[in-house]
Amino acid sequence: MVGIISYGAYIPRYRIKIEEIARVWGANGTEIARGLGVFEKALPDMDEDTITISVEAARAAMARRKVDPADIGAVYVGSESHPYAVKPTAVTVGEAIGATPVMTAADYEFACKAGTAAVQTSMGLVKSGMVNCAVAVGADVAQGEPGDALEYTAAAGGAALIIGNDDPIAEINHTCSFTTDTPDFWRRENKPYPRHGGRFTGEPAYFKHVIGASKMMLEKMGTKPSDYTYAVFHQPNGKFPTQAASMLGFSMEQIKPGLAVTYLGNTYSGASMVGLSAVLDIAKPGDRIFMTSYGSGSGSDSFDITVTDVINSDLFNRDAAPTVSDLLADKKIVDYAVYAKHKGKVVMME
Amino acid sequence: MSVARFWRKQQNRYNLIGNQCTVCGKYFYPPRGFCPVCRRDGKIVEHQFKGTGKVVTFSIIRSSSGNFKLLTPYVLAIIELDEGSRLTTHLVCDIDKVYIGMPVKRVFRKLGEEGSSGAIFYGTKFVPA
Incomplete structure (x- = not known):
């Protein structure tokens, strides 16, 4: 797979x-x-x-x-x-x-x-x-x-x-996306800084898409939040992913290992993938990971991932690079x- | 530096591609056209260096120009790669932490650029291992 x-x-x-x-x-x-x-x-x-x-x-x-x-x-x-x-x-x-x-x-x-x-x-x-x-x-x-x-x-x-x-080392069981035309954040050609819609970036943008893609995934896979060991959500700050997790029924224990934003900040396109990397740094065979990204404009990609035995095998050396x-x-x-x-x-x- | 001139040496700068004389075993970086020891008897083959080594000596640059102006103060060092070849390079570290013999490893960094609209040149620098 x-x-x-x-x-x-x-x-x-x-x-x-x-x-x-x-x-x-x-x-x-x-x-x-x-x-x-x-x-x-x-x-x-x-x-x-x-x-x-x-x-x-x-x-x-x-x-x-x-x-x-x-x-x-x-x-x-x-x-x-x-x-x-x-x-x-x-x-x-x-x-x-x-x-x-x-x-x-x-x-x-x-x-x-x-x-x-x-x-x-x-x-x-x-x-x-x-x-x-x-x-x-x-x-x-x-x-x-x-x-x-x-x-x-x-x-x-x-x-x-x-x-x-x-x-x-981890099978991706399924991926799905939730996408609409939502102007919550943008950067025009030749402009050095992006502009955003302030509070508009929350409810109709981040939460609508993150919750939309995540619910689609749970429905498609026939799973519930407690079936996952870890969950990673796009992390523009510490508040949004915590709220999204709570709205979906994921616990703080499930999201904390992948919440790198607290002492890293928002690495934009890197954010959810750095969070996933932090989870893979500690994951064990059989652990199931739920991940939903978010990109302004707007869309969310959701992933259902299962860690395999290979992560602890001779084929893979987790210690060969920094966590x-x-x-x-x-x-x-x-x-x-x-x-x-x-x-x-x-x-x-x- | 012209774009074509940089591009010709791109693999050497990105991936520390040098060479080795299989007759005497000596490694060269940057790569040499022939072995200075074995001369016409030498046989040169390509070699990718591991990218680890140690500081042979260094200098702290406090005043510079062009692309390097904003980097000051920085460490310019001669690094001996584990395979034996030596190169002069930018060592990215706190200037009060560098010492002769310090183990180092390669990193991929920006080497310079031709102004804000010109090409950007990338390659290898070193950091403490």
Whole structure:
């Protein structure tokens, strides 16, 4: 059965505290951090971007399992922050893991669910027999306008899944999507920062789609929330996924291991896949994982996943790459001035 | 650097592709056209370096220009790869933590760009292992 044959995540070292961002804008940082359920967010180093994050995540996945790069027939990278407007991120990832030239590649954009859209495409190609394996990446150096609510959470990071048929560490039992035209968040061509509909991003956007896709999945599979060991929901902040889980009947114990956002921030296209990686870091054979992503615009992809015995076999070495916890623990806190420099907010002469 | 000039060396920079002389066993990065020890008797084959090594020596750059201006202060180091070859590279680490003999590993980073509308160049740098 088609499934995840390996996975890897990458989070840059640098962090800024939400309180520090609030200090600059004269806001109450303690209140904002508590309200969002986010206390720190990751930011890139000066020489990191979505391409370098995607490559590091893909290489972590390759390190955990002996995959012949020639078997990788497709590379897809979902992101809102591809460094080039025209020239794919995915080709650099393919080249850097040695999968070129006999492969197809493309970049995806669907706000925060572009990574899981890449997973679905990869599943289709693998299931149809068009390719042996495919790499699906969700990564971002998320943008948020200085002083805007998004700036408190927009973070950097990503994860890669290698999708294949042979001995998956986790079988993907089913995937389904719930999609409508909902203008809750967008970024126009050539604009550096996205705009959003404030409270509109909640009820008719995030919750409608996350709950819609999740209910479809539970109905299709004939399952109930208690049938799953873990659940991962798109995590733009700590509050939304917790509420969505509660509305669906999932417990805090089920979602906590995959709730990376608290000390990472919202990695946009990487968010739900980093959450899934955190769960795979601790999952045991037989564990069942429920995952629903969300991308503004809007849509949600839901996944029903069962971890197999292969995760503990000689075919797979979980310790060959850092866990999400390891990546979160290796951090350097910076102030707003350094953050502004790292995020390219300091204008220099060319 | 021209786009074509960078592209020709892309695999070397992305994946640490160098070479080895199978006669004397020496490794080379960047790759050499022929073995300087065995000369015409040498046989050169491609080799992908593991990407781990140690710091031989280093310098802390506090004043720079162009693409490197915003990176200061940074560490420029000579790294000896585990296979034996040495290269000069940017070592991404806290400047007060670097020391001779420090174990390092490769990472994929941005090396530079041709302004805000030009090509972006990627390749290998090193971080503490």
